Amino acid sequence: MGPDKLATIAKMRALGYSQREIAEEIGVSQPSVAYQLRKLKRMSRKGSKDEVLSKVLLGGFVDSL
Numbered sequence: 073m074g075p076d077k078l079a080t081i082a083k084m085r086a087l088g089y090s091q092r093e094i095a096e097e098i099g100v101s102q103p104s105v106a107y108q109l110r111k112l113k114r115m116s117r118k119g120s121k122d123e124v125l126s127k128v129l130l131g132g133f134v135d136s137l
Contacts, residue, residue, distance in 0.1 A: 082128045
């Protein structure tokens, strides 16, 4: 999954969207969204949550240019 979709998942989840709503919006399965959220959670345990979020959001932003 590309950084743009990861950024969208992170943003939508932070805004309170359900995994199902996110999956429908970006065109992937709900289990795929759940997997990516678990992956982001594991990353946040290894470092700062702000650092992980910045990488995800900036990765999505840079790819959209």
